[in-house]
Amino acid sequence: MLDINHFGAWDYVVVGATLLLSLLIGVYYAVVGNKTNEDLLTGERKMNVFAISASMLVTYLSAITVLGYPAEIYANGIQIFTSTLLSFIFVPLSCYMFISVFYGMQLTSVYEYLELRFDTMMVRWCASVSFILQGLVITGVVLYAPSIALERILGLPIWASIVGIGICGTVYTSIGGLKAVVWTDVFQFFMIIVGMISIVAKGLISSGGIYETFRFASEHGRLDLLDFTVDPFMRHNTLNFVLGSGFSMLCLYGTHQPQVQRYCSLPSFRHAMKAVFLSIVLKVFTMSLVLVTGISIFATYVGCDPLLLGQIKKYDQIVPHFVVAELSYLPGIMGLFVSCVFSAVLSSVSSSLNSLSAVVWEDFLSHMKLFRTMSPRGQANTTRCLALIFGAITMGLAFVAQNMGAIYQAAITAVGAISGPLGAVFLMALFIPCVNKWGATAGMVTGLSTMIFMSIQSFLMEKPYHAPLPTYIDNCPPETNFSLITQKTDIFGNSTVLQEIEWPEKLYTLSYVLYPFVGGLITTVVGTVVSLLTGGWTDAKKLDKKYLHPILQKCLCCPIKEQPIRKPTYVHADRISGVYDFNPHASNPNLFYNLKYEAVPTKPEGGV
Known part of the structure; x- marks a missing residue:
């Protein structure tokens, strides 16, 4: 020390x-x-x-x-x-x-x-x-x-x-x-x-x-x-x-x-x-x-x-x-x-x-x-x-x-798996018109619960340890104290090295790097299937297409129909970005309104 x-x-x-x-x-x-x-x-x-x-x-x-x-x-x-x-x-x-x-x-x-x-x-x-x-x-x-x-x-x-x-x-x-x-x-x-x-x-x-x-x-x-x-x-x-x-x-x-x-x-x-x-x-x-x-x-x-x-x-x-x-x-x-x-x-x-x-x-x-x-x-x-x-x-x-030691570390591992399912909900919302509220909720809950369970199991189970690249002590200065020298087997503990882990336990040895992707994939699949089973295509026909990605808005095969004109909505100018009509009747000169959409800005400068 x-x-x-x-x-x-x-x-x-x-x-x-x-x-x-x-x-x-x-x-x-x-x-x-x-x-x-x-x-x-x-x-x-x-x-x-x-x-x-x-x-x-x-x-x-x-x-x-x-x-x-x-x-x-x-x-x-x-x-x-x-x-x-x-x-x-x-x-x-x-x-x-x-x-x-x-x-x-x-x-x-x-x-x-x-x-x-x-x-x-x-x-x-x-x-x-x-x-x-x-x-x-x-x-x-x-x-x-x-x-x-x-x-x-x-x-x-x-x-x-x-x-x-x-x-x-x-x-x-x-x-x-x-x-x-x-x-x-x-x-x-x-x-x-x-x-x-x-x-x-x-x-x-x-x-x-x-x-x-x-x-x-x-x-x-x-x-x-x-x-x-x-x-x-x-x-x-x-x-x-x-x-x-x-x-x-x-x-x-x-x-x-x-x-x-x-x-x-x-x-x-x-x-x-x-x-x-x-x-x-x-x-x-x-x-x-x-x-x-x-x-x-x-x-x-x-x-x-x-x-x-x-x-x-x-x-x-x-x-x-x-x-x-x-x-x-x-x-x-x-x-x-x-x-x-x-x-x-x-x-x-x-x-x-x-x-x-x-x-x-x-x-x-x-x-x-x-x-x-x-x-x-x-x-x-x-x-x-x-x-x-x-x-x-x-x-x-x-x-x-x-x-809390290991329990808390397991909780951290689980929380780290949340980003994938959350990101997948936004992907579905922007790029899959048929996904409705039931599918989005079911997909998110399934993805989150699955990845949290997997990450906790991954942390708690005994799995093959990853050996670091070799290091040496053959070139230490003469004054080095070797009395504290430790064998590698002691440093890394009694991990499973050669024993092959069987299914389904092997699933918990999935690379931690893939957790966001797997969580997103589960969320997307479940969300899409549940949406189709709960009237997703019917809901898609009622969807206001401005909430989809612009590339889908321009797609000719897209079945989405634009919503009818809504009641004019007043909105503070500092909350919008784009061109709006000035409202001459408002008591506050900083209020504007848009006759077509509720507080939804037009395409931003330089946007897609």
Whole structure:
């Protein structure tokens, strides 16, 4: 075990400044604006393109990325980077399939679309509740996970880490709203980049430079990217990444509340597209840094593996170990690394809290007379209270995670399977006209319950363990302490290695990468079949085709008929995007109406 008493005054200054600046950004936006829910949840739809693109990225750059991905690359090579490269295909596809439709509707909660499409609150509420449960549990885990690493470096109690990060993120999110979340995300993005660059620089120097680093990695099989084996039970291969990560990317960029909320906060469709494509560039750059981090640390320890020496208990600790062992002599560098981890956690926590508040307000509270009749300031204060409540709940869940062990980990695995079925509901709504409310609900419930059951069983059962790539201790310095050396068989436990698992238990060994795809497939099949059995084609003939994807609206064989003219509906101008007729009789000059559709904007500029 390394000495952790290397955290000096400059390190505390760096960490303190990071947290303080994050709070000050929230205070600033609380003072200069955020008087209404429109300000808190959409940033008045006037956000900056770069800020939104950085926020879209760091929303999913949790401490798991900073600590776990380099460890994965160290132990198993760069195959996981395949999912990053797939961004060039699936993110633009997501723009065409989802963003071109949802931006024009200017939604605050993406689940509002499901109510419009299926003409019922049932589907909307089912999807909203699923998202809320998923968001709460995952945010609790994101808050808890890095506290273990911080305890190793700082000697900081786990509870102090949870409370410190949790309170900071909750406060600036609740008072500053989306503007504070986005601009702190920008600041935290740069902190993550600077922290990773410092580790990469030291790793490259310690291993002899870029050429030597990649030579060591290549010789030991860490640079094998593609594997075209067709095996759904194989942990990582190219086909599994294409199906699983590709489908997951479609869902996350196109239908996940934090992302939809961000690109709908931009002033035009063209701005939204710029932000999405810029986020791809930022993602590839950031994940490339993560990749080089893992490779450079491997090259540093290529003949003296800390796990085999017993200096760490698992590879997830390799990055903190490297920082303590190689960088602790530099004033402020350990503080920079801790700030990097804090920033990764804060960005995920704040984005989740803001999105959860938006969904609960838009999908539930805004439909209640008590809240609907409140003043704009009262509604904004209610939303702030929601963020505070969710922040307290996630901190509580983080403490629960500390004491529940395997049961809680199984719950996290299950929650991770939710994104596929939720994304499939939106796919059916946009691209399969015959799917009705009964099919959508049945498909979603079946998909969610099946994947949650599978993921829990997968975690609880004894299954073949995946052996990491070989590491060695034949090139350690003379002063190395070998007294803690551990055999590999002891490190990884008594996993089933040679015994073949029989059906149906073998189903639970499905690659975790494929869970979103399988969940989406089950949801789509069940949803379509149930719809056809409950009058789906009859319902399709009554469907307002503006809720389908534009490519289906133009399809000659499409049986959908446009709905008759409705009663004129008045709508605030700041809630629409497109050309509307001015209403000269309205007492409020900012009110417009559309004689044909209820509060439905025309095709956005640059849209599909």
